[in-house]
Amino acid sequence: MERPFPTVAIVGLGTMGAGIAVAVARSGRRVLGIEADGAAADRALARIQEATAHAVERERLTPQERSDLLALITVGDRLDAAAAADLVIEEVPEQLELKREIFAELDRICPPQTVLATGTTSLSVTRIAAATGRPERVLGLHFFNPVHAMKLVEVVRTVLTVAQVADEAAAFARDLGKEPVAAGDKAGFIVNGLLFAYLNQAAAMYESRYATREDIDAAMRLGCGLPMGPLALLDLIGIDTARTVLEAMYEQSKDRLHAPAPILGQLVAAGLLGRKTGRGFYSYEAPGSSRTVAEAGARGASAVAGREVRSVGVCGSGTMATGIAEVFAKAGFPVTLVARSQEKADRAKGQLTRSLDRSVEKGRLTAEQRDAALALVTPSGQLADLAGVDLALEAVAEDLAVKRELFANLDKICKPGAVLATTTSSLPVISCATATSRPQDVIGMHFFNPAPAMKLVEVVSTVLTSADVTATVLGLCSTVRKHPVECGDRAGFIVNALLFPYLNDAVRMLEEHYATVDDIDTAMKLGCGYPMGPFELLDVVGLDVSLTIERVLHQEFREPGLSAAPLLEHLVAAGCLGRKTGRGFRDHARR
Numbered sequence: 105m106e107r108p109f110p111t112v113a114i115v116g117l118g119t120m121g122a123g124i125a126v127a128v129a130r131s132g133r134r135v136l137g138i139e140a141d142g143a144a145a146d147r148a149l150a151r152i153q154e155a156t157a158h159a160v161e162r163e164r165l166t167p168q169e170r171s172d173l174l175a176l177i178t179v180g181d182r183l184d185a186a187a188a189a190d191l192v193i194e195e196v197p198e199q200l201e202l203k204r205e206i207f208a209e210l211d212r213i214c215p216p217q218t219v220l221a222t223g224t225t226s227l228s229v230t231r232i233a234a235a236t237g238r239p240e241r242v243l244g245l246h247f248f249n250p251v252h253a254m255k256l257v258e259v260v261r262t263v264l265t266v267a268q269v270a271d272e273a274a275a276f277a278r279d280l281g282k283e284p285v286a287a288g289d290k291a292g293f294i295v296n297g298l299l300f301a302y303l304n305q306a307a308a309m310y311e312s313r314y315a316t317r318e319d320i321d322a323a324m325r326l327g328c329g330l331p332m333g334p335l336a337l338l339d340l341i342g343i344d345t346a347r348t349v350l351e352a353m354y355e356q357s358k359d360r361l362h363a364p365a366p367i368l369g370q371l372v373a374a375g376l377l378g379r380k381t382g383r384g385f386y387s388y389e390a391p392g393s394s395r396t397v398a399e400a401g402a403r404g405a406s407a408v409a410g411r412e413v414r415s416v417g418v419c420g421s422g423t424m425a426t427g428i429a430e431v432f433a434k435a436g437f438p439v440t441l442v443a444r445s446q447e448k449a450d451r452a453k454g455q456l457t458r459s460l461d462r463s464v465e466k467g468r469l470t471a472e473q474r475d476a477a478l479a480l481v482t483p484s485g486q487l488a489d490l491a492g493v494d495l496a497l498e499a500v501a502e503d504l505a506v507k508r509e510l511f512a513n514l515d516k517i518c519k520p521g522a523v524l525a526t527t528t529s530s531l532p533v534i535s536c537a538t539a540t541s542r543p544q545d546v547i548g549m550h551f552f553n554p555a556p557a558m559k560l561v562e563v564v565s566t567v568l569t570s571a572d573v574t575a576t577v578l579g580l581c582s583t584v585r586k587h588p589v590e591c592g593d594r595a596g597f598i599v600n601a602l603l604f605p606y607l608n609d610a611v612r613m614l615e616e617h618y619a620t621v622d623d624i625d626t627a628m629k630l631g632c633g634y635p636m637g638p639f640e641l642l643d644v645v646g647l648d649v650s651l652t653i654e655r656v657l658h659q660e661f662r663e664p665g666l667s668a669a670p671l672l673e674h675l676v677a678a679g680c681l682g683r684k685t686g687r688g689f690r691d692h693a694r695r
């Protein structure tokens with residue numbers, strides 16, 4: 105294919121337009137900047153000068169390349185200039201009527217072959233295209249802010265856009281050094297469609313006081329490796345913008361999960377739009393600042409004293425049990441590791457030994473530290489050996505009957521005042537608690553896999569858990585260098601309740617043939633900085649495990665939008681469970 109679009113007009117030189125102008129000129133193309141507001145045009149030129157000077161300082165451009173680049177950009181205020189362009193990219197404010205007027209004008213001004221692209225985030229590309237007499241040559245080109253740093257471009261085709269135009273636009277994006285993904289015309293496209301539904305759930309979770317803003321944000325950063333927590337991200341995006349995008353999504357989907365959480369409307373009405381106004385979910389030092397400040401009445405250290413914990417018992421012999429035993433032993437706690445037989449317990453200790461050996465090989469632990477930790481771990485086949493421990497923690501099979509029987513036994517064996525904890529990720533903690541005669545001493549400690557590496561622990565208190573037990577576990581997590589977050593005893597706790605609906609939405613997107621597995625994964629990694637795309641993650645977690653969690657969430661909240669996507673059910677039924685079976689959303693066996 106020839107190099108597409110040698111001359112590009114950009115209408116509107118605000119945040120996006122100015123950034124795109126530099127990216128296009130860098131690819132050696134002529135840029136015709138069109139900006140209606142004289143002051144905005146001056147600001148845009150100043151920003152273009154500044155950005156390119158910065159690139160020279162960082163040795164990303166030579167002074168000669170910079171002057172060549174600047175010579176390629178001209179700026180004027182008349183839309184007529186677009187007549188000379190092969191491609192016009194519109195980047196004016198997000199108002200449908202304004203965009204439609206500009207497209208109608210452009211249609212008159214530009215020769216018939218000129219391709220017209222809108223930069224809209226949440227408006228219908230089809231409705232914008234319908235303002236022209238050439239909808240087959242109209243598409244969306246959704247760049248991300250800041251344009252110089254973000255590699256992703258969503259290339260949005262309507263039902264009328266011809267494939268060749270979309271292909272040329274994708275080649276153009278690649279030529280700018282970007283990664284194009286193909287999307288259809290649905291509010292939010294791929295990235296925002298998946299991201300904003302999740303942000304909305306996080307806002308609703310905060311609004312219902314299920315967890316604090318700090319805990320919600322820390323849980324998603326530490327539990328999923330996301331670059332930012334959802335509430336901090338909403339503040340960065342702007343609460344008003346988020347609300348507008350969600351309104352547009354809801355208008356199309358009528359999915360209640362897209363209806364903006366009421367708190368977003370309250371914040372907008374109060375002028376608390378996030379960082380740009382100095383306050384949103386958090387308060388900032390000044391408008392535009394990224395530094396948060398504490399507010400009066402913010403949560404301090406718990407007033408309740410915890411119980412003393414000197415020794416720990418761990419029940420189970422799987423990955424989580426050995427990982428958790430390792431965490432406590434490395435922190436200096438004597439650990440009794442109880443399995444269903446002495447032989448199983450010895451094998452679990454063997455696994456723990458290998459994990460510590462690997463840490464020594466990688467230089468994370470000295471041989472002395474390994475030996476000291478190992479000396480603290482006593483494997484046992486007898487639950488009775490937990491009679492003296494201060495904390496008994498179970499990580500046995502995720503089966504309520506098994507766990508309840510274990511708790512009934514712990515109740516008989518453990519000394520009075522011992523804290524009894526479950527690591528369940530999907531069962532109600534209260535059902536474990538009521539198997540004992542001391543539900544006030546029972547709590548959830550949801551570790552993440554692999555426990556030695558993952559810093560997050562969700563500390564789940566039931567309606568019966570006593571405050572000093574919660575305080576004990578929160579303190580203990582900090583002692584073993586984990587980051588505790590507090591939440592109540594409902595399905596999914598914080599992380600899974602926010603993560604799995606997002607994964608399910610991605611499966612729905614695939615099922616509707618809206619975008620491909622690769623494009624959705626690429627879009628979320630490049631558009632949001634996620635460590636893995638949703639399908640990569642589903643294949644790692646296991647499709648069966650994911651389906652179970654989604655069913656539990658749907659059962660708890662009865663929200664129609666939370667019902668598991670049929671495609672996920674079908675893959676599980678077909679035995680495609682992800683990496684562990686060699687095939688899930690991707691075929692791993694052939695790689």
Ligand SMILES: NC(=O)c1ccc[n+]([C@@H]2O[C@H](COP(=O)([O-])OP(=O)(O)OC[C@H]3O[C@@H](n4cnc5c(N)ncnc54)[C@H](O)[C@@H]3O)[C@@H](O)[C@H]2O)c1
Nearest residue numbers: 116118119120139140141144195196197198223224225249
């Ligand atoms: N800011 C973001 O993070 C972001 C990210 C992706 C996409 N978008 C989308 O990109 C588009 C542009 O957003 P922005 O943030 O750059 O807006 P902005 O307000 O920073 O810039 C818009 C510019 O368009 C100019 N303008 C208005 N009417 C015009 C006209 N008739 N002719 C020429 N210029 C005109 C304005 O003077 C202003 O300079 C919007 O559709 C937005 O939704 C924004």
